[in-house]
Amino acid sequence: RDRSVSRGLGDVYKRQVFNLSALPCDIDCIAADFSINGNFKEYTALNDGHINSTYVISFDDKGDTVKYTLQKINTGIFKNPDALMSNIVGVTSHIRSALLKAGRDADRGTLTFLKAADGKYYFRDENGDCWRVYKYIDNVYTCNIIDSAEVFENAGRAFGEFQRQLSDYPIDSLFETIPKFHDTYSRFLDFMSAVKEDRAGRAEGVRELIDFAVARENDTHVLLDLIERGSLPLRVTHNDTKLNNILFDRDSNDGICIIDLDTVMPGLSLYDFGDSIRFGANTAAEDEKDVSKVSLSLPLYEAYTRGYLSSAKDSLTETETEYMAFSAKLMTYECGIRFLGDYLNGDVYFKTDYPEHNLVRAKTQFALVADMEKKMDEMRRITENALK
Numbered sequence: 151r152d153r154s155v156s157r158g159l160g161d162v163y164k165r166q167v168f169n170l171s172a173l174p175c176d177i178d179c180i181a182a183d184f185s186i187n188g189n190f191k192e193y194t195a196l197n198d199g200h201i202n203s204t205y206v207i208s209f210d211d212k213g214d215t216v217k218y219t220l221q222k223i224n225t226g227i228f229k230n231p232d233a234l235m236s237n238i239v240g241v242t243s244h245i246r247s248a249l250l251k252a253g254r255d256a257d258r259g260t261l262t263f264l265k266a267a268d269g270k271y272y273f274r275d276e277n278g279d280c281w282r283v284y285k286y287i288d289n290v291y292t293c294n295i296i297d298s299a300e301v302f303e304n305a306g307r308a309f310g311e312f313q314r315q316l317s318d319y320p321i322d323s324l325f326e327t328i329p330k331f332h333d334t335y336s337r338f339l340d341f342m343s344a345v346k347e348d349r350a351g352r353a354e355g356v357r358e359l360i361d362f363a364v365a366r367e368n369d370t371h372v373l374l375d376l377i378e379r380g381s382l383p384l385r386v387t388h389n390d391t392k393l394n395n396i397l398f399d400r401d402s403n404d405g406i407c408i409i410d411l412d413t414v415m416p417g418l419s420l421y422d423f424g425d426s427i428r429f430g431a432n433t434a435a436e437d438e439k440d441v442s443k444v445s446l447s448l449p450l451y452e453a454y455t456r457g458y459l460s461s462a463k464d465s466l467t468e469t470e471t472e473y474m475a476f477s478a479k480l481m482t483y484e485c486g487i488r489f490l491g492d493y494l495n496g497d498v499y500f501k502t503d504y505p506e507h508n509l510v511r512a513k514t515q516f517a518l519v520a521d522m523e524k525k526m527d528e529m530r531r532i533t534e535n536a537l538k
């Protein structure tokens with residue numbers, strides 16, 4: 151699987167030569183339902199995400215090629231597609247207005263969803279599968295690993311701006327698409343149940359990792375305690391700010407559009423900051439098999455922090471900035487216990503390419519936690535300097 155900067159659609163099409171499986175839906179029926187003009191030409195799968203199934207579909211409309219992104223919503227996880235799409239359409243409309251007001255290109259700056267024949271923003275097919283379609287944004291790339299501090303700084307700026315654009319969004323109108331999504335203590339309890347139940351008979355082989363997780367239980371309620379004391383404000387947050395959920399412009403390398411809006415919910419700014427560092431400031435891929443390659447890159451941490459604070463600084467409280475470095479470790483830990491828990495449950499949540507995939511992912515996350523623990527003072531210093 152490609153790990154580096156992923157390619158323009160041209161290269162993706164090349165890969166499609168090897169993709170002989172058919173699109174798992176009736177594309178003509180979907181096209182008709184979303185009133186898409188032209189004849190269906192071809193498709194390619196985008197395999198970066200762990201949750202939904204995503205395709206680029208292209209149509210020949212009187213000689214013009216028009217592309218859309220087609221996505222099968224994972225309804226095992228998002229059980230209420232109406233609530234889900236209400237959040238997403240609300241948020242993208244809000245961002246669209248903000249961009250237009252600022253005289254910016256709203257068609258590239260946010261996703262544009264198509265309406266189905268029944269007025270909903272998804273189509274339920276005869277198998278019960280739910281499909282949504284949005285305009286494909288061209289001339290962009292996504293990354294699974296990054297070594298350019300400059301591009302990562304752009305990512306930080308873009309996520310900071312996303313937070314700012316939604317700062318006046320009516321938070322109470324959002325449905326909680328996955329309750330307790332970043333409640334790390336509740337994630338810990340789920341993990342402990344997975345250990346106890348040991349459904350796939352895998353616990354014995356991963357004792358050391360389980361011990362690593364248990365030893366850090368105290369971390370799991372730090373942010374929750376601060377919320378309870380009223381010291382951290384709830385904001386409209388993205389909650390899944392990994393690097394491949396941002397589209398970069400091929401020409402400028404700017405982070406132009408934040409995608410994967412399924413988990414936009416009330417949350418902490420720290421969840422978004424921490425999760426970006428977890429994924430993007432790792433010197434290795436999330437599923438690198440050689441854990442010796444995993445470490446926290448301080449230059450990348452610095453770059454993201456600088457970019458993020460350049461657009462979010464004014465709205466953040468002192469307590470929020472104080473916990474930025476810690477949040478990176480916490481989000482990495484949380485993701486680690488989720489991967490390991492899923493491995494113990496028999497791989498029922500995240501998409502996996504091979505039987506040990508979740509285990510490999512858990513190991514990278516824990517290796518990164520360990521490295522962050524060594525570098526925590528330095529991470530704090532960098533954050534303080536960026537705030538000056």
Ligand code: ADP
Pocket residue numbers: 196197198199200201202203204219285286287290292394395397409410411412
């Ligand atoms: P998941 O919930 O499975 O992560 P995403 O919405 O993140 O689903 O889509 C999966 C991947 O597809 C993304 O990480 C990105 O690489 C690619 N992708 C999605 N939408 C677009 C788009 N409009 N343009 C280019 N790439 C896209």
Ligand code: GN1
Pocket residue numbers: 198199200201202389390392395410412413436485
């Ligand atoms: C999933 O959907 P995707 O691949 O962008 C997951 C995130 C995890 C991430 C780990 C809805 O994100 O919470 O942090 O994998 N999304 C959901 O890579 O669970």
Ligand code: MG
Pocket residue numbers: 198199200394395410
């Ligand atoms: Mg995604």
